Amino acid sequence: MISHRAVLALALIGLGHPTWAAVSFQQVIFRTGFEDYVCPDGAIQDTETCDDGGAVAGDGCSDQCQIEFGNYCAGAPSTCVAVCSDGFRASSEACDDGNTVGGDGCSTSCAVESGFTCIGTPSVCQTICGDGLVAAGEACDDGNTVGGDGCSTSCAVESGFTCIGTPSVCQTICGDGLVAAGEACDDGNTAGGDGCSASCAVESGFTCIGTPSVCQTICGDGLVAAGEACDDGNTVGGDGCSASCAVESGYSCSGQPSVCIPD
Secondary structure (H helix, E strand, O other), X not given: OOOHHHHHHHHHHHOOOHHHHOOOOOOEEEEOOOOEEEEOOOOOOOOOOOOOOOOOOOOOEOOOOOEOOOEEEEOOOOEEEEOOOXXXXXXXXXXXXXXXXXXXXXXXXXXXXXXXXEEOOOOEEEEOOOOOOOOOOOOOOOOOOOOOOOXXXXXXXXXXXXXXXXXXXXXXXXXXXXXXXXXXXXOOOOOOOOOEOOOOOEOOOEEEEOOOOEEEEOOOOOOOOOOOOOOOOOOOOOOOEOOOOOEOOOEEEEOOOOEEEEO
């Protein structure tokens, strides 16, 4: 298919203007009230605001030798650059949010910052939760959008967890009184021997419920836990170890399970 520029040149030949038609088909001759000029030829003439010597639009100087919106051009041949921070995303810019502040998704050089996606003009940038990069506005990012692992589906640190690093590594806070994923109990302290261990595991001979966890010994399981004087593996009284795991009068008990004998 012949271009509109070739058609123009052929028309000029037909009108008896061979000199005009000799200009490259990638150029256009403009006639003003004063003189004829060529766009593009690398020289800024008459009504041209730029001339980069190329007939390609989208590089800052249009194929009509006019500065394209969002660009600044200087010199002859013209050198054009996008105006970063004007809120208009020019062809060489990945984003333009109307400012030169970094850390908001669109950098000071109008490039999309890591962990963000930007759309529109002016650009609106948002963090990408789940990409493993802790960007502005995110408290954590563990590389997924699964909740309950310490970093929520919206990249916020979940209750009972602390998260560090990129990608975020989240751990429960044992001793804060919140039973988080991975904890069997949390009684609000890291002292052992009270039913909930220093690592928030239920200790042998105890059962724990609630938040914060309340732990009680299991009388009759054969384990002498804190608060029990004996545990003979049953909750039958009269055998030396009572139904509440106390040593009955006239007996002495030892071992696990407890063996009780009359004094």
